[in-house]
């Protein structure tokens with residue numbers, strides 16, 4: 148029994164390694180770009196996906212803060228949203244030249260047509276789609292997000308869902324982000340990527356658009 152279980156686990160690990168190798172090869176120098184609303188899990192899932200695929204992880208918001216020498220909150224309050232969006236566009240354009248990598252983007256990035264076009268050219272987009280309840284639960288733990296301070300956070304989030312979900316829906320892959328361990332989401336993203344690269348894009352598969 149014990150031997151059988153151990154054998155099963157090592158076969159599973161081997162399968163995960165082979166899947167990762169296949170995805171890395173298929174990716175070439177493209178990036179896997181995580182998109183979706185605040186609280187969708189782009190950073191936490193992105194880090195784990197990077198570890199799974201043995202690729203570097205980059206957080207676009209962090210890079211914007213480094214480039215500006217200010218936090219996102221400071222950029223919004225001192226210079227306004229338009230200034231932030233301009234910096235965001237330039238930083239993401241630069242980061243997309245550094246693939247292959249896992250790139251987590253801020254919630255508004257994919258909504259910008261120019262950034263979206265750039266992602267199409269240099270990446271595979273993965274939308275982490277979460278419902279209002281999940282997004283509120285996760286974003287209420289911290290208060291560093293300027294957009295959620297512009298009104299009642301739940302109303303703002305609901306509004307953003309209505310406005311942005313039709314745009315996020317253009318992503319190459321859609322994964323339902325929900326209350327399950329991050330590794331489950333990582334498994335689903337990896338399977339969807341494998342299927343996409345296998346050329347089975349039309350086959351019905353969980354998580355594949």
Ligand code: S3P
Pocket residue numbers: 183184185186189208219252253254255256292293294
């Ligand atoms: C924003 C999301 C934030 C950050 C900024 C604006 C948005 O990133 O880029 O506060 O427009 O949705 P996260 O989605 O990582 O919280």
